[in-house]
Amino acid sequence: MAVRLYQFAISHYSEKARWALDHKGIRYQPVTLLPGQHVKTIRALTGKTSSVPVLDHNGEIIQGSSAIIDYLEEVFPDHPLTPADPAAREQALAWERRLDDEAGPAIRCWAYHYLLQRPKLVVPMLAAGTPFYNRILLSLAFSRVDEVMRDWMKINQKTADASQQVLETLLSELANIYQQQPYLVGDSFSRADLTAGALFAPLFQPPQYPVPWPKKARLLPAMRGWLEQWQEQIQPLAMLYEQHRRA
Numbered sequence: 430m431a432v433r434l435y436q437f438a439i440s441h442y443s444e445k446a447r448w449a450l451d452h453k454g455i456r457y458q459p460v461t462l463l464p465g466q467h468v469k470t471i472r473a474l475t476g477k478t479s480s481v482p483v484l485d486h487n488g489e490i491i492q493g494s495s496a497i498i499d500y501l502e503e504v505f506p507d508h509p510l511t512p513a514d515p516a517a518r519e520q521a522l523a524w525e526r527r528l529d530d531e532a533g534p535a536i537r538c539w540a541y542h543y544l545l546q547r548p549k550l551v552v553p554m555l556a557a558g559t560p561f562y563n564r565i566l567l568s569l570a571f572s573r574v575d576e577v578m579r580d581w582m583k584i585n586q587k588t589a590d591a592s593q594q595v596l597e598t599l600l601s602e603l604a605n606i607y608q609q610q611p612y613l614v615g616d617s618f619s620r621a622d623l624t625a626g627a628l629f630a631p632l633f634q635p636p637q638y639p640v641p642w643p644k645k646a647r648l649l650p651a652m653r654g655w656l657e658q659w660q661e662q663i664q665p666l667a668m669l670y671e672q673h674r675r676a
């Protein structure tokens with residue numbers, strides 16, 4: 430039985446899939462691609478869009494973190510991540526959809542806007558898990574990398590500011606819930622919590638996440654300042670990750 434996960438080390442949607450696989454104790458082989466060079470490989474696999482993560486289970490190809498969790502739940506039902514109760518299930522899926530649609534893109538836009546201004550920090554993160562020469566390649570082509578990434582994901586000061594607003598709303602709401610109860614839905618850990626923990630991980634930079642996180646002191650002051658200001662709301666997510674992220 431072969432399970433492969435096509436991914437970027439840095440991708441927080443890939444982290445969702447990695448966490449779900451680890452939660453279920455499924456052995457898998459990560460296939461870590463370099464952003465940019467991934468397009469050909471992923472399109473050949475899916476025949477569709479080029480986004481990661483993509484799961485290959487004995488030739489069964491599933492693209493997208495949420496579809497991957499659905500598939501794992503069906504084929505590897507042990508250690509479930511979806512509540513059995515129909516109402517709780519709907520609630521967990523609704524949280525996952527909202528976090529996927531709002532938190533994921535906002536964290537990415539906000540973080541890259543600042544990190545792309547620090548090539549020495551972001552290049553090792555983008556190339557993590559791939560052959561060492563990719564760092565050199567990305568460094569040499571950095572101005573083009575910056576241009577393409579900003580263009581592709583519509584990253585600029587205005588969108589970063591709008592993303593920050595989205596994050597503040599979500600972080601306040603999540604912190605408020607986690608202050609009153611241990612999980613977003615019902616009384617056990619579910620895909621809703623997993624999605625929150627994985628997508629927000631770049632804000633608390635857990636050591637298990639397979640990229641070389643930059644030292645706080647080297648971040649742009651605007652990024653560092655905001656992270657410090659929102660530490661209290663970020664903390665419950667960091668704790669959730671620490672408690673539930675099995676290696």
Ligand SMILES: N[C@@H](CCC(=O)N[C@@H](CS)C(=O)NCC(=O)O)C(=O)O
Pocket residue numbers: 437440441442443468478479480481482492493494495529
């Ligand atoms: N909704 C998708 C989003 C995946 C996504 O946005 N992946 C990004 C990396 S974080 C990606 O692959 N971008 C490059 C591309 O689309 O070609 C999921 O949950 O998997």
